[in-house]
Amino acid sequence: xxxxxxxxxxxxxxxxxxxxxxxxxxxxxxxxxxxxxxxxxxxxxxxxxxxxxxxxxxxxxxxxxxxxxxxxxxxxxxxxxxxxxxxxxxxxxxxxxxxxxxxxxxxxxxxxxxxxxxxxxxxxxxxxxxxxxxxxxxxxxxxxxxxxxxxxxxxxxxxxxxxxxxxxxxxxxxxxxxxxxxxxxxxxxxxxxxxxxxxxxxxxxxxxxxxxxxxxxxxxxxxxxxxxxxxxxxxxxxxxxxxxxxxxxxxxxxxxxxxxxxxxxxxxxxxxxxxxxxxxxxxxxxxxxxxxxxxxxxxxxxxxx
Ligand code: GLU
Numbered sequence: 258x259x260x261x262x263x264x265x266x267x268x269x270x271x272x273x274x275x276x277x278x279x280x281x282x283x284x285x286x287x288x289x290x291x292x293x294x295x296x297x298x299x300x301x302x303x304x305x306x307x308x309x310x311x312x313x314x315x316x317x318x319x320x321x322x323x324x325x326x327x328x329x330x331x332x333x334x335x336x337x338x339x340x341x342x343x344x345x346x347x348x349x350x351x352x353x354x355x356x357x358x359x360x361x362x363x364x365x366x367x368x369x370x371x372x373x374x375x376x377x378x379x380x381x382x383x384x385x386x387x388x389x390x391x392x393x394x395x396x397x398x399x400x401x402x403x404x405x406x407x408x409x410x411x412x413x414x415x416x417x418x419x420x421x422x423x424x425x426x427x428x429x430x431x432x433x434x435x436x437x438x439x440x441x442x443x444x445x446x447x448x449x450x451x452x453x454x455x456x457x458x459x460x461x462x463x464x465x466x467x468x469x470x471x472x473x474x475x476x477x478x479x480x481x482x483x484x485x486x487x488x489x490x491x492x493x494x495x496x497x498x499x500x501x502x503x504x505x506x507x508x509x510x511x512x513x514x515x516x517x518x519x520x521x522x523x524x525x526x527x528x529x530x531x532x533x534x535x536x537x538x539x540x541x542x543x544x545x546x547x548x549x550x551x552x553x554x555x556x557x558x559x560x561x562x
Contacts, residue, residue, distance in 0.1 A: 262294025263450050266320075266327075267440065269301040270313035272495030274320065274502050276514070276555055277455065277485045283514045283538075284482045284547070285453035286325055291542040297447050298327040302335045303439050309495075322504030323511065324531040332447060334439050341434045344442050344472065345395055345427060353471050354427060356393040357382035378423030396424040397468060404463035410547050411456060411481050416463035425464055437461060441468045444477060451478040456551045457492055483548055485517065485555035493555055500559075507531050509560030511538075517553065519546040 266282045268274070274282070289296040298320070300313045317331065348354035359381055373379050378396065387393050402418035418425070427438040444452065444465075459481045469476050485493045493499035502510055508527060511534055515522040520541060526534050 260450055262289055262292045263297065263448050264289035264294055264453055265297040265299055265444070265447060265449050266325075267299040267301050267443075267454070268316050269304070270308050270316060272309055272312055272499075272501075273315050274323075275493055275495075275499035276502065276510070277493035277499055278316075279323070279502060279510065279514050280482055280485060280517060281453070281455050282320060282323075282325060283511070284480075284518060287538055287542040288451065288453050288480065288544060290539050294450075295328040296326075297329060297332065297449070299332040299443055299447070300334065301436070301439065302333060303434060303436060305335075315501075319502060319504060323502075323507050324535050332443060334443065337439070337443065337446075338434070340442055340446065341428075341438055344438065348397065348427070348471065349395065352398075354395050354397050355382055355385075355424075356387040356389065356391075357396045357424075357426075358387050358391055358393045358430070374421075377421065378425065380424055383424070392430050394426050394430040395428040397427050397471060399424050399467065402463075402467045404466050406462065406466060406479060408459070408462075408479055408481050409544060410483070410549055411459060411551070412549070414459065414462070418463055418467055422464070427468075437464050437468060441465050441472070441474065445469070445472070445474040449477050451480065453480045453482065455484045456481040457484050459551075480544065482518065483550040483553045486552050487555060488557065490554075492552065503560075506560035508534055511535075513556045513560070517556065519543075519548050521546070 264285045266285045268278055286296050302308055302313060345354065364378065367379060367381065368375060399418040404418060405413065405415045407413045425437065427435050429435060462479050466476055487493055487497055491497040508529060508531055512522050512527055515538055520543065522537065526537055
């Protein structure tokens, strides 16, 4: 039996849908729909201090207004804490993860004294037995974690996690679950077969593959789209004040997004309605045509003007 394609879009509700997030939504959607696959939606509301009230609902409304149709119920990470907790307990029991109470300052001092690489955890707590009652983070062992994978757009990628990063955090000392943990647990729970997202997350993929291996989960395929840059060369994001998309200009914006993703939509489609545009996009979607780049300038014409 051939595997049924299942893709997903997993926005963090830190702000409204902008052109950058539209690209990730469109790329993952068309990759799924062009293969008669399913497309699931997950709201990554894992980090309340970074979230904007109402942003999740606004993202859902915008997706609908732009004509996206998702399968099944929306998954909310804020409701999945018991699952993350169970997976952490399992990793700790198996000795694949451990408790760590190093502060950033202590780690920094050790690295300075012993000449370690900045930003690389030195494994100090690997052999220490820290009580569960003390405030602690949980780190994943990265012994032997040399990861190689091939991305159809970005090419072959490799990372030696132990050397380049060290044992990384799955749950922070303040109790928040790390993105890397939640994304891996949920991609597996939702049966995702391919992850399509922006190249800004390429750097997380090796960590996610290593965690999947540690947990015995299947590994999805990964495709990382080029990200859109603003006029000053920064990635479009809430932090760089990317403007919210106006659904009144859905067709023009979807046309720009198709063009950005290398699909060469014909100019006549600008006169089409959203259903016609989506039909064309599903029928003509070519992942091979996506520019093999990490980043590209966003279109500078604002359809609202
Ligand atoms: N929630 C992440 C973000 O909005 C995306 C996660 C993912 O696609 O793996 O940047």
